[in-house]
Amino acid sequence: MVKSLEEVHEELNVWGFPHHPWEFTLGNTHITLNPKTLVMTWIVMLLVILFTVSATRNMNMKRPGKLQLMVEEIFLFLRGLVYENMDPKKGAGLMSLIFTLFIFLLFSNLWGLVPTMMSPTADVNTTAGMAIMVFFLVQFMGMRYKGAGHFKHFLEPFPFFLPLTIVEELAKPVTLAFRLYGNIYGGEVLIAVLLGLLGLNTFIFGGFIPSVVWLAFSIFVGFIQAFIFTMLTIAYISQVVKEHEH
């Protein structure tokens, strides 16, 4: 009765997504795209827009609605994190990015728990894209507030540590990308594995319990990973924008 992972994936593919990347050539560039990831990303984007827009229409200052309260609380929580870690004057401009990042990653992580759907963050392209964006953002913020002095920290404490500090800097986006990807992809694989291991007859005898437990834990992991990614983004930016205390 035990099915292979490929069989489970094949059974779950009720929407008929192709198994191979979509390939075409634009000019001289050979472009490959993962259709399932893109479609799921667009769905998640629509969900985020639906959620935030419906939460921010007809806002009431004295009697906030449930959705409004949720969005406000998320926003205030993130703003608290940002203002704790850097000068509020520098942090205020980042708030829209941090807010979008957190809410997009959160929805992405949770969307994979809906049956037959997939988290955009279970594709390494999404997480690597986010991480690279954060990496360039960090460099940009560093140069904006310190100019060329931003690159001085590569030579500290000693100039011959340069290779190490470069590796350290490059490790940041790599770990950001693979931490999130590994957690979410692993969670989805385990969902499929549990489905494959436990046939229909096992379900009658309580075989669904591991799946339920794992889904609950995946919700937790989704929140935690979205939070960690956002928190690390804030931390990396705050490192490069803060004044050096001498």
Added chain:
Amino acid sequence: MEALGINYTLVAQIINFVILLIFLRLVVYKPIVNILEQRQQYIANNVAAAEEERKQAEALRQQYLAEMQKAREEAQAIIQQATKAGEDKAQEIVEAAKAEAQRIKESALEEIAREKEKAVAELRDQVASLSILVAQKIINQTITPEIQHGLVQEFIKEAGDLPC
């Protein structure tokens, strides 16, 4: 890169994210910030108003306390004044009564002295007449009116020297 499964989807995802970021920045971000600012403003106003009212209440309290103190002092002053006036009045009445009593006593003494004078004069006359009568009896009517008159005068003179 291919082995890791990284392809142009990465670029597409960045573009997707930037589109979402711009949309949320334009449509969603502003109302949230506005409402939070409004609430902050509202709470700050409330706190300021409460503080203001507390100050006013304190000022009113001080004013009332001062007024009460003033009223109490005034009442005290009025009572003192009244007491003093009463005492003065009593003193005056006592003085007047004393003066009246003195006057009555003096007039009574005068009356007594006058009555005594009158009684003494009467007594003298009678004593003199009686003496003459007795003397007439004794002398067996040998005395002339001239002698009698001389005797009477002498007697009166003597009787005037009597202590009575």
